[in-house]
Amino acid sequence: MHGRALRTPALLAAALLASAVTLTLLPSAAAQPWVGPWPTCDDTTGNYSAGSAYANNIKQLIHNLQTNASNTPALFATGSAGAGPDTVYGLILCRGDLSPTDCFDCGTNAGQDVYRICNHTRDAALVYNQCYVRLAPTDFLASINNTGMVGLISGESVPAGVDVAAYDGAVTRLLNATVRYAVDSSAPSSSPRKYFATGQMVGLDPQLQLRTGIWSMAQCAGDISPAQCRSCLDDLLAQWWEVFDRNETGARLDGSRCNLRFETGNFYTGVPMVKLQMNGEGAAPAPAPSTDVVPGTTAGKKNSVGKLLRIILPIVSVAVIAAVVLCIWIVCKKRTSQGTNIPRRTYMTEDFESIKSILLSLSSLQVATNNFDESNKLGEGGFGAVYKGHLSGREVAVKRLSKGSDQGLEELKNELVLVAKLHHKNLVRLEGFCLEEGERLLVYEYMPNKSLDNILFDHEEKRRLDWRNRFNIIEGVARGLQYLHEDSQKKIVHRDLKASNILLDSHMNPKIGDFGLARLFGQDQTRDVTNNIVGTFGYMSPEYVMHGQYSTKSDVFSFGILVIEIVTDRKSAGHYLTSKMRIL
Missing domain, CATH: 1.10.510.10 (Transferase(Phosphotransferase) domain 1)
Structure with missing residues (x-):
């Protein structure tokens, strides 16, 4: 049974890519879950060669990420490695019900697959059953946008004769309840937070002809606020039926900030955190529910202008x-x-x-600004002057504090x-600084x-x-x-x-x-x-x-x-x- 990846619309994502993949969704809870990976490889960002500084930075970063993620209750880590054009930014988000060992092992798989599958592409996202891994040459961590998104479907439709509207309504109701619980049950004191919830729809209408039920999962990266997590997941809900057909037996959207998933077979461990009855009598153990998103509408989207x-x-x-x-x-x-x-x-x-x-040498900044030449001066104030410079192939602004500047060392x-x-x-992003030979220099992005x-x-x-x-x-x-x-x-x-x-x-x-x-x-x-x-x-x-x-x-x-x-x-x-x- 084969599936395919989807090209998803870019509602919040800055870079949503898709590639053909194979996905096996199993029909029963007793079966072993699929493993992956399912990649999205952005070849527009260029490639790197084996043994290069960028390749070595990727190797080091993945090791740091898997170590840090497996040692925190949130099973989540971000970081960067290298400097200048060889800097790599990364993120790993393990499924919330995994053990630390399984989370570490998923990072190990990513370290091997990123070279083999993405053919040395600088920007790559890998989706596994156990984790999501993103690596990029740009600082996507500075944004809360759900970039690097991968959409997957089972490739199998519900049986003929199924009431598709009732099926879609059940899926939507379960996903909404799972999203609410993932946000509302996160521990306020934890850092990073663990946004994670699982769900199950039971007591299905006989017309649906589904013997086992519907399972769901919602999760967010641990470095965003509850409001941002809810907004991210709501956006996935809002676009869900625009992206997927209305009779899939399983689908998922995974990105660098949040992910959402449902299947007609159990894919997680432990008892569901949210359990709903098809007839509506059951309730999630989450706080008071909000209005569900109606299939085919955009109720989950936020009117940013009005707000x-x-x-x-x-x-x-x-x-x-x-x-x-x-x-x-x-x-x-x-x-x-x-x-x-x-x-x-x-x-x-x-x-x-x-x-x-990020400490820089005075000599490197003198070269970058042509020894603080007047032709490179961008402006001057009470604190001193700002110069335009070229450092490691990128444009920067060098803030040179004068001796009598009001801005002291403190x-x-x-x-x-x-x-x-x-x-x-x-x-504004700080690129570096220098406190050499009496100089006080701050280097910012230009x-x-x-x-x-x-x-x-x-x-x-x-x-x-x-x-x-x-x-x-x-x-x-x-x-x-x-x-x-x-x-x-x-x-x-x-x-x-x-x-x-x-x-x-x-x-x-x-x-x-x-x-x-x-x-x-x-x-x-x-x-x-x-x-x-x-x-x-x-x-x-x-x-x-x-x-x-x-x-x-x-x-x-x-x-x-x-x-x-x-x-x-x-x-x-x-x-x-x-x-x-x-x-x-």
Whole structure:
């Protein structure tokens, strides 16, 4: 009995590929499950040769991934190996009911198959019964998109005479319940989280002519938030019947962020976590269920435009009111000295030691920038100058702090430690740093369109920002801010969110930069207090300016001001506030 892989539509995925495969789905729970692999090999990314640096990095990375995944309860690991153009990024997600040994063995199989099956393709995803493995030359881990997706079907239809509508309804209901349980039952304290659930539909209608039942599984990668996991799985549900025929006896969608699967034979170990009755009397042991997705609809998709507007409009209103109140307070009274100064070191010595792998030599950066030639200068501010350079075949921006820069060594180390551990498509990526011969140099990915303020407040340049671009910038900054506040491993308050710290790539996608003033919060911490008020007037919240109190709400206030600037093309009146304030 043979099956085939499907070419799936790219709803959230950046790269969805498909290839012909053979899949055997067994009709009974007693039979042994199929093994794989079923690959998707992206030959557009190029190939590598045996024994090359890239090949050696793949070997090392797979070993690290299988070791780390098999040693964590989530059976999940991510990582990278190598540097420059030979860097490999990877992920392994083992099925949640496996033993650590089985998870390790699946990684071993992947280490052998990636060369044999994908013919030295740089970007490859391998699907097994026991695990999903993804390797790529680009940092797909920085995105929550479900890239590298593989779609598989059994190739066998349900028996003739089966009520297909009832069958599809049973499958959809079971998948929805399994998705809910996978998200709602994950342990909040675990890191990475284990999003995993199995299900079974029993008491099937005789018209379905299925003797054994329907089995299901839902799973997410452990480095995303519950909301992101639910969104990822909902998107798979929404496209399920657009991708698959309505009478398959088994199908699965596997990607780098989540996967979903059902079969008419048992493919997992242990008792099902969710058990439903065909007549609807049974219930999943999960929390209160939400509305099921109706087959053939897109109920699982999110209306991102409407949702974002519901978020932005209240923020804009609050920001305008707060700005007016702030001005009144400033005119009527001086800032009091309330609050205690709590000195904070937002990094630890071991944290700084952990980023030495991206330490660069001064000589390499001198070569990259032609010894900091004026022709390569991109801009200059109070902190120093930024130069364009070419390092290991890629364009970079080198931030060279001046001797009298306001950003001292503590702020520099703070920025290094924080940014090096952040991976998101809407945050500027740190490529390296140098602290040699008195130089303080930070190397970032190059952003061709520079900062938002250079375009937004320029009479001619702002014509490049149509409403679609403005909306995308607002949405991208919001996603980056949400990652800092909720979805990263550390809760981070930026404290200096403004137009000049929003950088734009070649496609006008926004990335938040400059983390020199950022502060690290404990997961349960809601605010902090300081007497050292730093930041940019016009973007600072009233409680921060007046009392030194800052929190994630401070960043949301700054975001509201930024939204107003983007919508109106008018710069916040920071100079007015500066003339009225005296910072102690």
